[in-house]
Amino acid sequence: MITQEPLLVTLVRLIDRLPLPPPPPKRGRGRPRTYPDRLFLKALVIMIVRHLHKVHELLTVLAQPTTEMAQLRALLTLPEGRYPTRRTWERRLAALPDTLPAQIACLGRQLVATLRPWDACGRAAAIDSTVLRARGGVWHKKDREAGEVPHTSIDTAAHWTKSGWHGWVYGWKLHLVTTVAGVWLPLAAELTAANAADNAVAPLLLAELPAEVRFVLGDRHYNTAEVRAACAEADRVLVASQYGRYPHTDDGVEVRRVFHKLRSTAIENFNEQFKGLFDAHGPVPTTGLTNTRRFALGAVLVYQLLLWQRHEHGLDLRVGLKPALKAA
Numbered sequence: 001m002i003t004q005e006p007l008l009v010t011l012v013r014l015i016d017r018l019p020l021p022p023p024p025p026k027r028g029r030g031r032p033r034t035y036p037d038r039l040f041l042k043a044l045v046i047m048i049v050r051h052l053h054k055v056h057e058l059l060t061v062l063a064q065p066t067t068e069m070a071q072l073r074a075l076l077t078l079p080e081g082r083y084p085t086r087r088t089w090e091r092r093l094a095a096l097p098d099t100l101p102a103q104i105a106c107l108g109r110q111l112v113a114t115l116r117p118w119d120a121c122g123r124a125a126a127i128d129s130t131v132l133r134a135r136g137g138v139w140h141k142k143d144r145e146a147g148e149v150p151h152t153s154i155d156t157a158a159h160w161t162k163s164g165w166h167g168w169v170y171g172w173k174l175h176l177v178t179t180v181a182g183v184w185l186p187l188a189a190e191l192t193a194a195n196a197a198d199n200a201v202a203p204l205l206l207a208e209l210p211a212e213v214r215f216v217l218g219d220r221h222y223n224t225a226e227v228r229a230a231c232a233e234a235d236r237v238l239v240a241s242q243y244g245r246y247p248h249t250d251d252g253v254e255v256r257r258v259f260h261k262l263r264s265t266a267i268e269n270f271n272e273q274f275k276g277l278f279d280a281h282g283p284v285p286t287t288g289l290t291n292t293r294r295f296a297l298g299a300v301l302v303y304q305l306l307l308w309q310r311h312e313h314g315l316d317l318r319v320g321l322k323p324a325l326k327a328a
Contacts, residue, residue, distance in 0.1 A: 007328040009071050011305045012042045018112050021102035037099065040092045042075055045305065048278070048298045049328050054288050081256050092124030097293035100301060100327055101190050107304050108187035112210045115311055116179035124180040124215035124259075125187060126267035127205065127222060129173040129198050129276070130211045131166060132191075132296065133283040134158035134196060138170035155287040162196035169194060172284065174296050175201045176270070177209060180217060180262050183317045184270035184303060188212075191296045193289070198222060203230040215239055217263035239263075277322050 015038050043058060051195035052058045063072055077083045084092070107174040112118075135152030141160070143150055158171050173196055177188040188205040198221040206216065207230070216222075216231050216238050239259040275281045278299040286292045306325060307317050 004033040004203040005326060006068050006071075007309070008046065009068060010073070010309055011049065011302065011328070012045050012072060012075050014305050014308060015045065015282075017040045018103075019106050020101075021106045034082065035078065035088065035092065037060040037096075037223045039076055039084070040089075041301075042072075043093065043102070044096060044294065044298045045302055046072060048302045049325065051279075051285070053291065053295060055086065055093060057064070059086060059089065090277075093294065094290055097290055097297060100293070100297035101188070101204075101208070104186060104297065104300050104304065105188050105309075107301070108185065108208075109210045109321060110180070111185055111304060111308060112187070112212060115185065115307070115317070117179045117183050117185055118212065120179050122215060123212050123261065124217055125177050125297070126180050126263040127171065127175075127177045127202060127216055127218045128263075128267045128271070129175045130200075131161060131163050131169045131194060132172040132174055132280055133169060134171035135283045135285065135287050153241075157193065157287075157289045159195035167230060171218050172292055172296070172299075173198075173201075173206060176300070177205050177216075178266065178267050178270050180215075182311070184266055184273070186270070186300050189297055189300045191289075191293045197226050199224040202227045206230045206234065206236075209234070215259070217266075219260075219263075268276065273318075273321070277303065277325055282311050 004240040018038065020037070028237065046062070047058055048054065052061060062069055062076070073083075074145060115194045122177065133154045136155055137151045139149065139154045139156060139158070149156060154240060160168060160170050161173065162168050171194050173192050173194050175196075175198065176186060177194065179185040179187060188208040190201055190205060192201060202218070202222055203226060206227070211234075213234075214236055216236050216237065216252065218227070218240045222238065227240075228238050239256060241256065241260060280296075280299070284292055286295045289312075296328075302325075306321060310317055312325075
C-alpha cells in the first residue's frame with residue numbers, strides 16, 4: 001500500500017532545495033553557528049501552517065507521538081543527532097524575520113524561472129501595501145502623545161494609518177510586489193508599522209525584483225521621484241496613478257487606465273486570497289514587530305512554497321490553495 005506524504009512534510013522538505021540569499025560579507029562576532037538557517041526556516045513553515053506563534057507551542061506540537069511529528073522532528077535534527085535547545089529556538093527564531101525579505105525575493109526569482117508566469121503576457125509587476133489590524137486594543141493619539149498605555153492588550157509597536165477602504169486602522173502594513181500574470185506570485189515583501197509611507201519602502205522592494213520585470217504598476221502613492229529613480233536605474237517603467245482632479249484628460253490616461261485595471265486585478269485579488277489563506281482578515285495573532293514580521297513574512301514564504309509544490313504536482317496554482325493548506 002502506497003501512502004501519500006502529508007503536505008506539511010512536503011513543504012518542509014522543500015526548504016532543503018530552497019535557494020538561499022548570499023550571506024553577509026562579514027560574519028558577526030561570536031561562535032560559529034551550530035545549526036543552519038534552513039533548520040529554522042523549516043520550523044517557521046510548521047509554525048505558519050499549524051498556527052503556532054510561540055516557541056513553546058511549536059515544541060509542544062513537535063513532541064506529539066504521531067508519525068507526522070516524528071517525520072518533522074527528524075527533519076529538524078542534524079545528521080549527528082543534535083537538536084536545538086529551547087533557548088536556541090527562541091534566539092534563532094527571533095532573529096529570523098530580518099532574513100525573510102531577502103529569502104522571499106530569492107525564492108521569487110527562482111519561481112519566475114520555474115513557473116514562467118510572463119510567457120503569455122507582458123513582464124509587469126504590481127506594488128502595493130495591505131493593512132493588517134493589530135492584536136488587542138488601539139493606542140489613541142492623545143494617549144500616545146502623553147506616553148500613557150491605558151490597557152495591557154495594546155501593541156505599542158503598531159501604529160495608525162488611514163485606508164481608503166477600511167478607514168482608520170491601528171496595526172501594520174504588509175508591503176508586497178506580485179506578478180501581473182495568470183499566477184499571482186509574490187516577488188518581494190516587507191512588514192512595517194502602519195504609518196510607514198509606501199513610497200519610502202518601495203525602493204527596497206524594487207531592488208529585489210527579478211531582472212525580467214519591465215513594468216512596475218502602482219497607485220498614486222508610488223508616483224514620486226524616488227520610486228521613479230529606482231525604476232529607471234533598473235531600466236523599468238513605472239506606471240502609477242496621477243495626482244489631480246478626475247477625470248484626467250492627458251494623452252496617457254487611457255493607457256494608464258488599462259494598466260491600473262491589471263494592477264488592481266493582480267494585487268488586490270492576491271491580498272484577499274492571502275488573507276483568506278492565513279486568517280488575516282481580522283487582527284494578527286501576534287504582538288510586537290519581531291513576531292508580527294515573522295508571522296506575515298513567514299506566511300508569504302509558505303505561499304511561495306505552496307505554489308512550488310502544486311506546480312511540481314501539476315495542480316492549479318490559483319484554485320484549491322485554501323483547502324490544501326487547511327488540511328495540511
